[in-house]
Amino acid sequence: MPELRQDPASKRWVIIARERSRRPHAFVREGGMPGPGLAHLPTCPFCSGNEEHTPPESFALRDGTTPNGPGWRVRVVPNKFAALLPAGSTERKTENEFFRWMDGVGTHEVIIESPVHNLYIPFMDDRHVQEIVGTYRERYLTLREDTRFKLILIFKNHGVSAGTSLDHPHSQLVATPVVPTDIRATFQKAFDFFDDTGLCVYCRMLSEELRLGKRVILESDSFAVFHPFASRMPFETWIVPKKHGASFGLITVAEADEFALVLKQVLRKIYFGLKNPDFNLVVQTAPVKDEFEDYFHWHLQILPRLTTAAGFEMGTGIYINVALPEETAQFMRDLKEPELASPSLGPNVAEPPA
Amino acid sequence: MPELRQDPASKRWVIIARERSRRPHAFVREGGMPGPGLAHLPTCPFCSGNEEHTPPESFALRDGTTPNGPGWRVRVVPNKFAALLPAGSTERKTENEFFRWMDGVGTHEVIIESPVHNLYIPFMDDRHVQEIVGTYRERYLTLREDTRFKLILIFKNHGVSAGTSLDHPHSQLVATPVVPTDIRATFQKAFDFFDDTGLCVYCRMLSEELRLGKRVILESDSFAVFHPFASRMPFETWIVPKKHGASFGLITVAEADEFALVLKQVLRKIYFGLKNPDFNLVVQTAPVKDEFEDYFHWHLQILPRLTTAAGFEMGTGIYINVALPEETAQFMRDLKEPELASPSLGPNVAEPPA
Numbered sequence: 001m002p003e004l005r006q007d008p009a010s011k012r013w014v015i016i017a018r019e020r021s022r023r024p025h026a027f028v029r030e031g032g033m034p035g036p037g038l039a040h041l042p043t044c045p046f047c048s049g050n051e052e053h054t055p056p057e058s059f060a061l062r063d064g065t066t067p068n069g070p071g072w073r074v075r076v077v078p079n080k081f082a083a084l085l086p087a088g089s090t091e092r093k094t095e096n097e098f099f100r101w102m103d104g105v106g107t108h109e110v111i112i113e114s115p116v117h118n119l120y121i122p123f124m125d126d127r128h129v130q131e132i133v134g135t136y137r138e139r140y141l142t143l144r145e146d147t148r149f150k151l152i153l154i155f156k157n158h159g160v161s162a163g164t165s166l167d168h169p170h171s172q173l174v175a176t177p178v179v180p181t182d183i184r185a186t187f188q189k190a191f192d193f194f195d196d197t198g199l200c201v202y203c204r205m206l207s208e209e210l211r212l213g214k215r216v217i218l219e220s221d222s223f224a225v226f227h228p229f230a231s232r233m234p235f236e237t238w239i240v241p242k243k244h245g246a247s248f249g250l251i252t253v254a255e256a257d258e259f260a261l262v263l264k265q266v267l268r269k270i271y272f273g274l275k276n277p278d279f280n281l282v283v284q285t286a287p288v289k290d291e292f293e294d295y296f297h298w299h300l301q302i303l304p305r306l307t308t309a310a311g312f313e314m315g316t317g318i319y320i321n322v323a324l325p326e327e328t329a330q331f332m333r334d335l336k337e338p339e340l341a342s343p344s345l346g347p348n349v350a351e352p353p354a
Numbered sequence: 355m356p357e358l359r360q361d362p363a364s365k366r367w368v369i370i371a372r373e374r375s376r377r378p379h380a381f382v383r384e385g386g387m388p389g390p391g392l393a394h395l396p397t398c399p400f401c402s403g404n405e406e407h408t409p410p411e412s413f414a415l416r417d418g419t420t421p422n423g424p425g426w427r428v429r430v431v432p433n434k435f436a437a438l439l440p441a442g443s444t445e446r447k448t449e450n451e452f453f454r455w456m457d458g459v460g461t462h463e464v465i466i467e468s469p470v471h472n473l474y475i476p477f478m479d480d481r482h483v484q485e486i487v488g489t490y491r492e493r494y495l496t497l498r499e500d501t502r503f504k505l506i507l508i509f510k511n512h513g514v515s516a517g518t519s520l521d522h523p524h525s526q527l528v529a530t531p532v533v534p535t536d537i538r539a540t541f542q543k544a545f546d547f548f549d550d551t552g553l554c555v556y557c558r559m560l561s562e563e564l565r566l567g568k569r570v571i572l573e574s575d576s577f578a579v580f581h582p583f584a585s586r587m588p589f590e591t592w593i594v595p596k597k598h599g600a601s602f603g604l605i606t607v608a609e610a611d612e613f614a615l616v617l618k619q620v621l622r623k624i625y626f627g628l629k630n631p632d633f634n635l636v637v638q639t640a641p642v643k644d645e646f647e648d649y650f651h652w653h654l655q656i657l658p659r660l661t662t663a664a665g666f667e668m669g670t671g672i673y674i675n676v677a678l679p680e681e682t683a684q685f686m687r688d689l690k691e692p693e694l695a696s697p698s699l700g701p702n703v704a705e706p707p708a
Contacts, residue, residue, distance in 0.1 A: 002458025099583045104356025155665030163664025182671030282669035310517025311509030315636035317536030
């Protein structure tokens with residue numbers, strides 16, 4: 001019998017299609033791992049040495065090198081094809097006094113994670129991943145000062161079916177001048193739960209998941225990783241801080257460093273376990289004005305693109321998941337570092353260009 | 355400057371990325387139209403003569419031929435890999451008194467639109483398309499009698515990036531035992547509009563679109579077709595009945611016949627204009643218990659899959675649309691039947707198998 005499961009926070013239902021379900025190993029990329037690719041691509045605007053092909057950087061980690069030249073470790077630039085732009089006002093306008101619109105005011109940045117074209121997070125040394133997460137935090141804290149920006153979303157698209165054609169490792173940041181309707185809706189449900197119980201629904205979810213254990217992948221002192229009860233897609237993965245906090249922007253440097261190590265471990269498991277699948281990664285965080293609320297809880301979601309959302313999902317918002325989170329979690333939990341590090345499973349650390 | 359536009363009904367924002375926007379002809383499939391394919395495929399379970407490879411039919415249009423044999427025009431069968439199944443109860447259960455779930459009770463049917471493998475709606479004669487829409491109506495009216503079913507969704511996935519690997523022309527129907535959270539949210543917004551103004555927000559939208567005209571593709575006596583103001587993706591197309599009605603299930607036979615002709619005309623424009631793009635089609639309709647409400651308005655949405663929703667869309671529900679609805683509407687409006695019928699643009703009507 002198939003099941004309907006409800007996400008306790010957003011109250012959205014998903015269908016767990018047991019009849020159609022596939023075992024976890026069925027989602028491993030067929031035909032093996034794609035090759036490591038080139039460490040440097042002369043035509044790539046994100047590669048070291050090609051800095052003039054991006055807009056001027058808004059931030060970079062450098063040791064005394066000149067801005068917009070080589071010698072950086074992580075580099076942030078405005079997106080050349082920005083969805084939103086900093087100039088403009090937040091005034092609402094209408095067409096025919098009915099259709100509401102406003103300037104597309106905001107910020108859209110690219111966080112270039114490495115000067116090396118093929119150096120993905122699973123292969124970086126720990127400090128490098130900490131510098132990426134530190135850059136996320138840095139940009140968040142800078143952009144939250146602009147009172148026109150209501151939500152700051154950090155995300156990553158990896159692979160063509162996840163919506164990117166750029167192989168060079170990068171994340172993105174968008175600051176929006178409105179609170180998205182869907183996020184407001186989830187917030188309202190979380191608020192209702194708090195009103196009823198006096199608890200943050202995510203804190204409760206976390207404690208239940210840790211108590212049950214069957215959907216947990218790994219734990220550190222301050223973070224837990226699990227496949228949520230109402231996973232929308234196979235291998236959906238959440239990294240949730242154990243300490244309550246509504247906003248990613250309020251984590252300490254020490255927490256960000258620990259978070260980076262957990263993120264690397266999780267992305268290693270996904271990269272080697274499923275053989276470099278396409279995925280989206282999203283840092284779900286409170287709107288800026290709600291950073292101190294009791295009822296929301298920031299977390300990171302990884303959404304592998306192993307299946308395709310179709311008409312039913314688009315028409316209802318109900319996802320059909322053809323894997324059991326309990327089974328996919330076990331598959332991921334059982335992957336251990338010796339296997340992950342096996343050179344037969346993938347490329348070794350890429351060498352930087354000469 | 356990019357724009358944010360708000361859908362008046364759901365209140366969801368979309369970004370119209372003017373800086374990144376592409377002209378309508380940029381979305382026409384490169385490399386020309388895929389060939390017409392085979393009229394009959396021995397291994398296809400939906401082809402005439404292969405009826406034993408599907409579950410027994412729940413409905414078919416036949417002239418005296420035997421059920422589950424050849425000789426049908428439109429045929430409805432339970433989905434062999436159903437997301438929901440009719441047995442089971444709607445009782446809510448919990449895991450650890452926190453995670454809520456229920457049986458996946460419902461119905462999941464396939465509406466096989468033709469016995470011919472490559473006969474798509476744009477090539478069918480008018481009466482055939484009317485029989486398909488008549489079948490949609492028939493199945494809706496039958497299934498709404500089961501009080502466990504709260505919403506009956508009719509949809510269609512066309513092409514691999516729209517989530518189907520089956521070429522044979524077919525639609526699907528899913529009856530769910532819950533009202534999807536997203537549909538309830540849109541309902542609430544439409545209710546608020548009604549409460550404020552005494553008008554159905556869709557009726558108002560329709561009259562504004564017809565008055566402005568710039569996003570309208572075509573009109574019949576009872577239906578209008580336009581690219582909505584806050585289109586989520588390039589060439590998003592709505593077919594909206596001019597007469598208020600919350601539920602598709604309540605249309606008359608005459609209205610269904612007219613609707614079928616409009617649908618065929620729209621799908622011809624999409625097929626020839628964009629050279630057979632992948633798309634999803636969804637009949638948005640009220641939950642069964644709300645069929646007579648004043649504030650919702652059934653309509654059909656066609657969602658071409660010309661771009662890929664990525665991390666930003668998944669994290670916020672805000673779509674980034676890289677085309678202007680005013681421009682895509684004009685492109686579609688200007689396509690006329692002589693061009694559409696040009697044999698150089700695509701296959702002629704397929705011959706049924708001997």
